[in-house]
Amino acid sequence: MTASLVIFFVLATVTVLAAISLIVQRHPIHGALSLIVVMVALAGLYLLMGAEFVAAVQIIVYGGAIMVLFVFVIMLLNAEEEERTNFSKLATYAGVPLALAVAGFIAAAIARSSGSLPAADPSGALTSTKTLSTLLFSDFVYPFELTSFLILVAILGAIVLAQREN
Amino acid sequence: MVPTNYYLILSAILFGLGIVAFVFKRNIITIFMAIELMLNAVNLAFVAFSQSLGKTDGEVFVLFVIVVAAAEAAVGLGIIILTARNRRSLNVERVDLLKL
Numbered sequence: 001m002t003a004s005l006v007i008f009f010v011l012a013t014v015t016v017l018a019a020i021s022l023i024v025q026r027h028p029i030h031g032a033l034s035l036i037v038v039m040v041a042l043a044g045l046y047l048l049m050g051a052e053f054v055a056a057v058q059i060i061v062y063g064g065a066i067m068v069l070f071v072f073v074i075m076l077l078n079a080e081e082e083e084r085t086n087f088s089k090l091a092t093y094a095g096v097p098l099a100l101a102v103a104g105f106i107a108a109a110i111a112r113s114s115g116s117l118p119a120a121d122p123s124g125a126l127t128s129t130k131t132l133s134t135l136l137f138s139d140f141v142y143p144f145e146l147t148s149f150l151i152l153v154a155i156l157g158a159i160v161l162a163q164r165e166n
Numbered sequence: 167m168v169p170t171n172y173y174l175i176l177s178a179i180l181f182g183l184g185i186v187a188f189v190f191k192r193n194i195i196t197i198f199m200a201i202e203l204m205l206n207a208v209n210l211a212f213v214a215f216s217q218s219l220g221k222t223d224g225e226v227f228v229l230f231v232i233v234v235a236a237a238e239a240a241v242g243l244g245i246i247i248l249t250a251r252n253r254r255s256l257n258v259e260r261v262d263l264l265k266l
Contacts (some may be wrong), residue, residue, distance in 0.1 A: 002167065004167060005167075005170055006221060008168045008172060010180050012172070012176050015176065015180065016176070016179055016180070016183070019179075019183040019184070019187075020181055021204060022183075022187055022196070022200070022203065023186055023187045023191070025237055027177045028193050028195045028196050028199075028256075030198060031191075031193075031195075031196045031199055032195075034176050035199050035202065035203060038180075038203060038206065039206060040182055040207070042206055042210060044209065045173070045176075046210075048168065049168075049173070049213055049214065049217045050217055051213050051216070051217060051225055052172065053225070054209075054213055054225050054228050054229070057226065057228075057229060057232060058202065058209075058232070061232050062202075062235070063237060064204070065236060066202065066235060066236055066239045069239055069240070069243055070195065070198075070199060070239070073195065073243045073247065074195055074245060076247070077246075077247065079193075079195060079256055081195065081197070082191065082192050082193045082257075083192070083257060084192075086238075089189060089203065090169065091189050093187075094189075095186060095189035096186065098185060098189065099183075099185040099186040099189070100182065102181065102182060102185055103178050103179060103182030106178035106181065106182075107175055107178045108218075109173040110175060110178065111171070113201060119244045122213045128225070129224065132225050132226065132229075133229075135222050135223065135226055136226055136229070140226050143230060145177060146232075147230060147233045148232065150234065151233065151236070151237055151238050153229065153237075154183070154236075154237035154240045154241050155240065155245065156239075157240070157241045158240040158241055158243075158244040160245070161244030161248055162244045162247055162248070163244055
């Protein structure tokens with residue numbers, strides 16, 4: 001068992017346990033902290049694959065900006081523990097079978113089709129960021145510019161939604 | 167070297183857990199976090215394919231997904247604040263005006 005395989009299994013275990021913790025915890029702030037653990041562990045997995053720029057963006061944008069926004073809103077709204085309600089019978093009976101079916105379907109598709117995929121090669125890591133930026137500003141420059149419009153619209157939408165009506 | 171299938175199976179497991187959280191949780195903020203979890207699972211699959219095939223396109227898609235997730239979080243949390251202000255509750259089952 002090589003070192004990278006050991007690191008993978010440690011990080012994968014942390015990720016899955018933290019994701020389960022998101023489901024089990026009843027207080028939203030505990031769920032948010034679990035999700036931060038998931039994101040940091042995923043950044044470790046990206047590093048393991050040699051995608052170091054994506055790993056940095058994952059920590060800065062997801063772990064930093066987005067999750068701070070979540071925690072801020074949870075505290076702003078003074079969110080309390082989830083109350084137990086039994087309004088939806090459908091979720092109780094169909095939830096787990098649905099999730100198992102979707103995960104099993106994805107896993108079966110993976111097992112059937114990708115047996116020939118080569119393993120992720122972290123040796124090209126140093127050139128990866130350079131390639132990524134070249135690609136982003138040449139082939140994907142129009143989508144990249146469109147994302148700036150998307151963010152602008154999101155800012156306007158958030159301001160319009162959050163302001164108090166007079 | 168970690169086989170690419172391991173990453174893809176981990177991604178499928180995370181996506182399934184995201185669905186479970188989405189269906190079972192009653193708190194609107196937690197449901198929103200479940201969506202973020204599913205987006206993260208998809209990102210993991212993207213990076214795994216990208217590194218496995220030796221192409222960087224998948225990582226560019228991950229950056230776009232992160233941008234969309236950030237925009238979605240900004241607008242979605244604005245909607246959540248409005249809902250909480252109007253309905254005085256974060257429970258999705260108390261937001262049922264459209265229900266017959």
